[in-house]
Amino acid sequence: MKEILTILILIGQTFMVSNDKGDRINFINFSGNAESEYFTGDVMPGGVDTQKMNAEYSGLSARYVLKGKDKSGQDCSIFIENNGKFGEEYTRPVIITDSKELGFLNDPTHLKGKLDFAGGGLKIRIYYCDEPVVDEEDKNAEDSKAKGKKEKKNKK
Secondary structure, eight states, X not given: OEEEEEEEEEEEEEXXXXXTTSOEEEEEEEEEEEESSSEEEEXXXXXXXXXXXXXXXXXXXXXXXXXXXXXXXXXXXXXXXXXXXXXXXXXXXXXXXXXXXXXGGGOGGGEEEEEEOGGGSEEEEEEEOSSOOOOHHHHHHHHHHHHHHHHHHHHX
């Protein structure tokens, strides 16, 4: 697992909506910048993290665009959608970039994200993994599917 992007996040305006059923939404605007050996640039206006909490689910979905220069010095843009559940160690980013140098990031099956609150600020770290990433939901779905096939085979 290799760290590809490190994004320093600066929290902006926050809005919250909740109801008497226990549903709560936090809508958090943010800005920031990224610096790594692969990319240097800024979060464009409009970055937002939407946090949803209720009895069945507690998680986040952040969407933002970075503009800057890739490893080869070419101007480029990176769109990131980073989804995760509270309490899980890693998030699942989806990236779309126009950079040929960073084109390998367009395959989300090898990406993991991590929120880092160290040093008094928030950093988002995006990692590229050599092996495809399998999260708990994927693993449970595969296990269920395999179990169903085994039971069907045993009935024959």
